[in-house]
Amino acid sequence: MAKKIFIKVLLITFWCGVGFTQSSPAELYYKNGRVQKGFAKILIEVESHNKKFHETGYVQFKETKKSKSILIRLKRLDKVRILRRGKVITYEILKAYGEGDSFKAMKLLEKGKVNLYEYETKGVPGLTGNSNSVLPAPTGLASSICVLRDGEEMATRLTRNSAFSNNFREAAAYYFRDCSELVDRFKKGKYGKRNILEAVKFYNDSCQGQ
Structure with a gap:
């Protein structure tokens, strides 16, 4: 059991890649006009634990702090607005x-x-x-x-x-x-x-x- 837990933690660590240290309140604006609110962080790099999967350009998103995170490709989005330290930061996807x-x-x-x-x-x-x-x-x-x-x-x-x-x-x-x-x-x-x-x-x- 302990080994399985360790493997899951390791997998999550590598999938987070390089990005902000924690998710923040955010709004995602999709190219199709949809707006989704929740918690997000920008991922600069995503890599699986065995390095067979490696890509760049994702947002890690979850609707509530307790819900499971999902990965959303940047190419699906127009922009992301993230609230950090009381300030709204806008990221445009280009x-x-x-x-x-x-x-x-x-x-x-x-x-x-x-x-x-x-x-x-x-x-x-x-x-x-x-x-x-x-x-x-x-x-x-x-x-x-x-x-x-x-x-x-x-x-x-x-x-x-x-x-x-x-x-x-x-x-x-x-x-x-x-x-x-x-x-x-x-x-x-x-x-x-x-x-x-x-x-x-x-x-x-x-x-x-x-």
Whole structure:
């Protein structure tokens, strides 16, 4: 009996993968218009105990704290709203250039003509921690900063973008090339990864129509 209990605990541990430490009150918005309320957390990676099953892009959800958790694929969802520490955090489900066909739960940091997002993936050597992050990332995770204009179907990464040799300021200057004043600020070093939120707010407030 003890052995069976141990195996079940081990299976659950690996299936949780990498994500938030506990479920929080949440609302799931499906692509078909359905809204489901309960408790959820974003899973960055899901893996079975024997490593025969491995995927990314899930939400672990349960309707009540006592009910059994289920896994919901991100591709079925438009967004997830999670209440954490008294604040509602919105995650929009999007694809990013350079990430293949996988959907990412992107944390919305700024909404406007250009939206600013951050999402996390399992860390790889040289990209873990908070080196590319607007906010500190948990150890072993890599954060990517993305932007998305109205009308664009996929987000563009400003960090870890091989098209610009992973140079953040070059990628940002190219993306915001329709605003010469903002491009100049990136080139002169006034804006960078740490204050990209301020840069996007500047674009949304001052650069439309240029």
